[in-house]
Amino acid sequence: NAGVMQNPRHLVRRRGQEARLRCSPMKGHSHVYWYRQLPEEGLKFMVYLQKENIIDESGMPKERFSAEFPKEGPSILRIQQVVRGDSAAYFCASSATGGDQPQHFGDGTRLSIL
């Protein structure tokens, strides 16, 4: 499967724990985007990364959330000290370039906070 791979598919955390979500883009894609989908809502942009660079994190909450896309390995979305309101589906997308190239989405990570 050469698509966007996200893991884990489901993640359960207790309040105060850390959540780490991983995303491997499609082969040949160097642009990665993270979106969050709250129940009954559309997807909301969080952050856009290229290899080793955060290009735009305007959709990320200012505290507790961080993202990286290292030279080697998957992109990571990290949520520290999770709260109930962080429960959502987190989707990663990738594209070959920016602009008009369609973004291809993974199956998402469903995060549940107990």
Place this chain on the structure above:
Amino acid sequence: AQSVTQLDSQVPVFEEAPVELRCNYSSSVSVYLFWYVQYPNQGLQLLLKYLSGSTLVKGINGFEAEFNKSQTSFHLRKPSVHISDTAEYFCALGTSGTYKYIFGTGTRLKVLA
């Protein structure tokens, strides 16, 4: 600022009937428009895209959409739906020089036997 409005949160339709899912957008600059489908507990799959050129765009699974600049719409249509088309459909907008998509809130299509 750009925005996308999907007017119908749910659309029930009988199998083999035609369907139209509505999408309107707002933007002061040229746009790219996309329709994605999401099956339960899965990611988004690209159905079709409008980048430029012909305003009638054909996609996968028999879907098509028409870009109407004067009405700022990009409605999705299928002449005859199947049970397997039951899913949530999202309209999304992108603009030249940017990369973040603006999504509508989705339309849940339920095909009835």
